[in-house]
Amino acid sequence: MSDAADVLIEHCREAGQRITGPRRIIADVVAKADDHPDVTEIYRRVAAIDPGISLSTVYRTLKVFAATGLVERHSFAGGRVRIEPASDVHHDHLIDTESGAVIEFRSEEIERLQALVARELGFELTGHRLVLYGRPLAKVERRDLKR
Amino acid sequence: MSDAADVLIEHCREAGQRITGPRRIIADVVAKADDHPDVTEIYRRVAAIDPGISLSTVYRTLKVFAATGLVERHSFAGGRVRIEPASDVHHDHLIDTESGAVIEFRSEEIERLQALVARELGFELTGHRLVLYGRPLAKVERRDLKR
DNA sequence: ATGCATTTGCGAATGATTCCCATTAAAGGA
DNA sequence: TCCTTTAATGGGAATCATTCGCAAATGCAT
Numbered sequence: 001m002s003d004a005a006d007v008l009i010e011h012c013r014e015a016g017q018r019i020t021g022p023r024r025i026i027a028d029v030v031a032k033a034d035d036h037p038d039v040t041e042i043y044r045r046v047a048a049i050d051p052g053i054s055l056s057t058v059y060r061t062l063k064v065f066a067a068t069g070l071v072e073r074h075s076f077a078g079g080r081v082r083i084e085p086a087s088d089v090h091h092d093h094l095i096d097t098e099s100g101a102v103i104e105f106r107s108e109e110i111e112r113l114q115a116l117v118a119r120e121l122g123f124e125l126t127g128h129r130l131v132l133y134g135r136p137l138a139k140v141e142r143r144d145l146k147r
Numbered sequence: 148m149s150d151a152a153d154v155l156i157e158h159c160r161e162a163g164q165r166i167t168g169p170r171r172i173i174a175d176v177v178a179k180a181d182d183h184p185d186v187t188e189i190y191r192r193v194a195a196i197d198p199g200i201s202l203s204t205v206y207r208t209l210k211v212f213a214a215t216g217l218v219e220r221h222s223f224a225g226g227r228v229r230i231e232p233a234s235d236v237h238h239d240h241l242i243d244t245e246s247g248a249v250i251e252f253r254s255e256e257i258e259r260l261q262a263l264v265a266r267e268l269g270f271e272l273t274g275h276r277l278v279l280y281g282r283p284l285a286k287v288e289r290r291d292l293k294r
Numbered sequence: 295a296t297g298c299a300t301t302t303g304c305g306a307a308t309g310a311t312t313c314c315c316a317t318t319a320a321a322g323g324a
Numbered sequence: 325t326c327c328t329t330t331a332a333t334g335g336g337a338a339t340c341a342t343t344c345g346c347a348a349a350t351g352c353a354t
Contacts, residue, residue, distance in 0.1 A: 018320050018331060039310080054334045059311065061332095075222060079342095080310065094265060097273055107264050113257050114279055121241055121250060123281030130277045132261055134270030165300060165351050186341080201303045206342065208301095226311095227341060 004031035004085065008070050015068045022046075022053045026061045030071055030085050036093075036102050038080040076102070076131060092130040099136075151178035151232065155217050162215045169193075169200045173208045177218055177232050183240075183249045185227040223249070223278060239277040246283075 008027040013019055029045045037045070043058045062083060065071040073081045076095060091106040110130065118125035155174040160166055176192045184192070190205045209230060212218040220228045223242060229249075238253040257277065265272035 020320065020332060022333070052334080056312080056335070057333055063312095094268055094270060096270065103268060105264060105268060107260060110257060110260050110264070113254060113260065114277075117252060117254050117257070118241060118279050118281045119284070121252060121281070122284050123241060123243065123279075124284055125279055125281050126244055127280040128278065129280075130261075131275065132265050132270075132272055133274040133276075134265045134268070134272050137266070137269050137271055167301065167351065169302070199303085203304075203343080204302055 007031075008065065008085070011068060011070055012065070017064060017068070021050070022057050023061055023064075025049050025053065026058060027065070027070075030062075030065065030083060033083065033085065036074065036076075036082045036084050038082050040080070042083060074129075092132070094132040094134055097133050097135055154178075155212065155232070158215060158217055159212070164211060164215070168197070169204050170208055170211075172196050172200065173205060174212070174217075177209075177212065177230060180230065180232065183221065183223075183229045183231050185229045187227070189230060221276075239279070241279040241281055244280050244282055 005024070005028040008031055009019055009024060012023065012027070017023075025046055026042070029042055029049070033042070033045075039055075039059060039062060042062070043053075043055050046053050046058055062071060062073070066073050070086055072084050072086050074084065074093070075081050076093070089106065090111075091104045092110075094103045094105055095101070096103065114128050114130075115125045152171070152175040155178055156166055156171060159170065159174070164170075172193055173189070176189055176196070180189070180192075186206060186209060187202075189209070190200075190202050193200050193205055209218060209220070213220050217233055219231050219233050221231065221240070222228050223240070236253065237258075238251045239257075241250045241252055242248070243250065261275050261277075262272045
């Protein structure tokens with residue numbers, strides 16, 4: 001049981017949620033995940049620890065965790081939702097279109113511009129979702145990397 | 148049958164696709180849509196013109212149009228795909244979290260920064276998806292709208 | 295007009311996610 | 325520690341969007 005999982009559990013308790021066996025295990029799996037797994041994959045990992053835990057419970061628990069802000073639910077490419085433990089520092093994602101790998105990044109400038117754009121349109125920015133899709137540059141192409 | 152629909156049809160023909168009755172109607176409906184309807188909504192509008200057209204055909208045709216670059220398929224909030232006729236000028240979307248309305252916008256600066264960020268990470272930006280979520284500012288709140 | 299490959303319609307199939315509900319198990323107090 | 329209350333669980337059915345399979349219909353080049 002990792003420290004990060006303990007943090008999840010603790011927040012969960014503070015949110016008035018019961019701390020159950022399944023939730024401990026799901027928290028543990030999610031806390032350890034650094035690869036944005038989908039729900040089915042989380043279910044697999046959970047089932048590897050306790051095969052008795054149902055898919056329904058995984059879905060429900062993830063929803064609870066998400067509502068409490070403990071995990072984020074992304075829907076990158078069409079279809080299934082992918083999960084990542086919430087981190088205090090917000091970040092966006094870049095998807096390697098060749099390997100499917102998910103790279104995290106953060107750009108203060110983009111963040112700032114988004115809020116600005118929203119305000120110009122008459123809105124208070126309450127959230128956003130930015131996903132970049134890119135093809136890895138060959139080494140030779142990187143030579144003229146500016147800035 | 149609008150001009151825009153004719154353009155769709157023409158491109159479709161150039162792409163080696165057969166121009167059928169259903170496709171004409173779907174092209175017409177899509178070309179007229181300025182509200183990012185989902186597939187079911189398009190089906191409703193199509194069926195209002197020719198009730199014989201099946202939902203499958205709508206799905207298939209939209210996929211063909213999308214593959215040919217004639218329409219874009221977004222998946223904003225969880226679940227269903229939403230359609231919009233492709234325009235030559237790229238834009239992103241802001242969702243009014245209170246009404247669900249979709250507002251289009253374009254920010255050259257954000258576009259530029261995205262490409263820059265991607266390059267810094269070692270990628271050539273091939274696409275992106277940016278959705279802002281915002282709450283409409285009350286009139287009184289807008290008074291100090293900067294810039 | 296004719297032949298043939300594409301499309302279509304319709305219903306069944308899929309896949310992800312949610313719902314229902316009887317059973318089980320936390321949490322808090324006696 | 326032992327109840328009581330109430331939320332959580334398991335598992336299967338239900339839902340929703342989307343895709344498939346295939347026989348019948350229809351564009352389009354000849």
